[in-house]
Amino acid sequence: MSWKSTLPGAVVGVLVAAAITVPHAASAAWNNPYPDSEAEANAIYSSFSERPKHLDPARSYSADEYTFIGQIYEPPLQYHFLKRPYQLVPLTVRDMPSVTYYDAEGNTLPKDSPIEKIAFSEYEFRIESGIRYQPHPALAKSESGDYIYHDLSRGDLAGIHSLSGFEHTGTRELTAADYVYQIKRLADPRRHSPIAGVMADY
Structure with a gap:
């Protein structure tokens, strides 16, 4: 008797609990590492199978590395x-x-x-x-037009641990010579480019 009298209440309780939890479960994976506040953000998250070894496009030959390189360099x-x-x-x-x-x-x-x-x-x-480089200390120039940081000693670098440690930055316009230089780097044996063998035919 008691089983029959409490069964409807138990069923209703389960259905109510399911109705509350299912919409939330359907909107996000249970192990989603990102906060709910970012659920509607215009962003895509990804992962990589191994840490990038090279961010130099002349040496890189990994899809994981190109995820970063594609955000740094722009090809023609x-x-x-x-x-x-x-x-x-x-x-x-x-x-x-x-x-x-x-x-x-x-x-x-x-x-x-x-x-x-x-x-x-x-x-x-x-x-x-009109295409310009991201501001960088390597492109910083003095009023006389000389590069500020191109002849630094170890003492000059004391206390500098990141790019933000340099006081000055500079930029310049992209030129065709920049691409020519990069193509030549592909054939430089010191770079160990993975496509150096292919480039040797040209």
């Missing part, structure tokens, strides 16, 4: 985020590069030339004006 071109099939679009260049084809004697070839006649090709990139 990038893939469109939404278009499929993938399509290259300008990033730090004004427009897509123009290409000129040459034969073995160095003569210019038409755009529709057969591939077997093309000995080499030349791409022209035009860098967008």
Whole structure:
């Protein structure tokens, strides 16, 4: 008798508890490490399988590292985020590069030339004006135009443990020579670039 009389109340209690907890459980994983206040934030969280070893694009060859490198350096071109099939679009260049084809004697070839006649090709990139580097102590200059921190001794660095320890910062505009320098670094044997073997063919 007592079992039958208390069963409806127990069922109602379970249903009420489920109604209260299920919406909250559905909105977030039980082991979500982020606070509820950030649930509606316009942010994406991710993780990496191992700690980055190199943030130098000439040495890096890991997807985990590129997560950071992609936020630091901007290449001339990038893939469109939404278009499929993938399509290259300008990033730090004004427009897509123009290409000129040459034969073995160095003569210019038409755009529709057969591939077997093309000995080499030349791409022209035009860098967008107005792109500047993030302010950094390495780019700080004095009133005379000399770099302030390019000839420091160990004594000068005493007490400086981070970039914020330097009093002055500076910036400058991005140039095509910056990309040329970086391409040359890929072939520098001291950098141990993972694509140095591929670059050796060019």
